[in-house]
Amino acid sequence: AEKIRKFEEGQKEQEQFVNTYYEQARLFYAKKYYPAALDLVNLVLDIDPTHERAIGLRTEIRTATEAEITASRAAAALAEKDGHAVNAIEAYNRILELDPNDAEARAAKQRLIDRLDVTQQIKLGIDLYNAGKLQDARRQFESVLKLNPREPVALDYMARLGAAPPTPSTLEEIQKDRNIWPLYLEGLRHMRNKDYQKAIDAWEQVLKAYPNNASTIENIRQARLRLQSQ
Helix, strand or coil: CHHHHHHHHHHHHHHHHHHHHHHHHHHHHHCCCHHHHHHHHHHHHHHCCCCHHHHHHHHHHHHHHHHHHHHHHHHHHHHHHCCCHHHHHHHHHHHHHHCCCCHHHHHHHHHHHHHCCHHHHHHHHHHHHHCCCHHHHHHHHHHHHHHCCCCHHHHHHHHHHHCCCCCCCCHHHHHCCCCCHHHHHHHHHHHHCCCHHHHHHHHHHHHHHCCCCHHHHHHHHHHHHHHHHC
């Protein structure tokens, strides 16, 4: 009877994970956060490879990703043809958000950046900063300072980047962070596998970067409750 009870509890817990990950994947998909949506769908399918809605959503995500990459590549080519280099770079940035390994987009983006004058490069850095892409903004301002080590706007933004950045508190912000999002996913995988301490350890690393993130705090709370009940 005890074995049956534990088995049923385990099944119920797995169903909860499936439902939570699937709903979050749908939310990310609706907001066009395709890579993060695909990550969560794959977590669902790790647990239940026959989950029909997840299989369908995975196909939708892949189709939407390919369509947006194609559209962004066309937009970049048109913008470059019209002499709008910054717009072309933004289109290539979108491609690289969807597929960080797209060598063609990365090379084209760098070629355009190298051709920008200092004013345009500063504008690109400010746009990246305002979009919350702080690592990209830092690299951009570093490039400006190589051309002009005393450029005041670049120095000002580097000072801002050197200070503690504002801490986003939503999961949407974390999924944009290529250094932290894998840690969040690692925690989910450990949680799924009932390695609760490992899950807590991963999420505590997330909290160092995003100390007010409600999802991570709740995940840790749940993992500690399960750990105590073992």
